[in-house]
Amino acid sequence: MIRPYRGVLPRLGRGVYVDPAAQLIGDVELGDDVSLWPMAVVRGDVNRIRIGARSNVQDGSVLHVTHDGPYSPGGADLQIGEDVTVGHGVILHACRIGNRCLIGMGARVLDEAVLEDDVFVAAGSLVAPGKQLVSGYLYRGSPARQARPLTEREIAQLKYSAEHYVRIKNYYLEES
Numbered sequence: 001m002i003r004p005y006r007g008v009l010p011r012l013g014r015g016v017y018v019d020p021a022a023q024l025i026g027d028v029e030l031g032d033d034v035s036l037w038p039m040a041v042v043r044g045d046v047n048r049i050r051i052g053a054r055s056n057v058q059d060g061s062v063l064h065v066t067h068d069g070p071y072s073p074g075g076a077d078l079q080i081g082e083d084v085t086v087g088h089g090v091i092l093h094a095c096r097i098g099n100r101c102l103i104g105m106g107a108r109v110l111d112e113a114v115l116e117d118d119v120f121v122a123a124g125s126l127v128a129p130g131k132q133l134v135s136g137y138l139y140r141g142s143p144a145r146q147a148r149p150l151t152e153r154e155i156a157q158l159k160y161s162a163e164h165y166v167r168i169k170n171y172y173l174e175e176s
């Protein structure tokens with residue numbers, strides 16, 4: 001489940017939980033208290049992936065990067081901030097996710113898209129390559145469009161979601 005690629009082994013912070021059915025490959029760095037759930041694939045083979053503290057990647061999600069080549073000079077890595085919830089079945093590809101974001105189930109965020117802090121991407125949405133999502137809003141649709149400002153309660157729930165997954169992963173760690 002945790003394996004090197006070309007001699008580079010993933011690096012894990014304190015209190016990390018990687019489910020035995022998840023795959024973690026290559027140049028990947030997980031911050032403290034990160035959790036990866038069953039069937040999540042985090043493949044840092046042709047570029048790097050960084051996931052910030054207390055973030056969670058839920059079941060069946062796929063995280064990947066873009067290689068350096070003639071059509072993508074320098075390639076593109078994947079960066080996820082702190083306190084981020086990546087819902088079930090999400091694809092994140094070579095993008096930037098700010099702090100306290102929630103990416104809803106089945107959403108897709110593509111190359112070089114940028115989500116600022118405190119962004120909620122609705123389930124099933126598609127964030128197009130290079131799109132920038134501004135802080136404090138709900139985005140939905142395919143392609144994703146700004147739907148409305150987040151309420152104070154919703155902004156608080158973004159952090160709560162990450163805290164909830166830290167508690168769950170701690171129970172899993174206690175049992176193993």
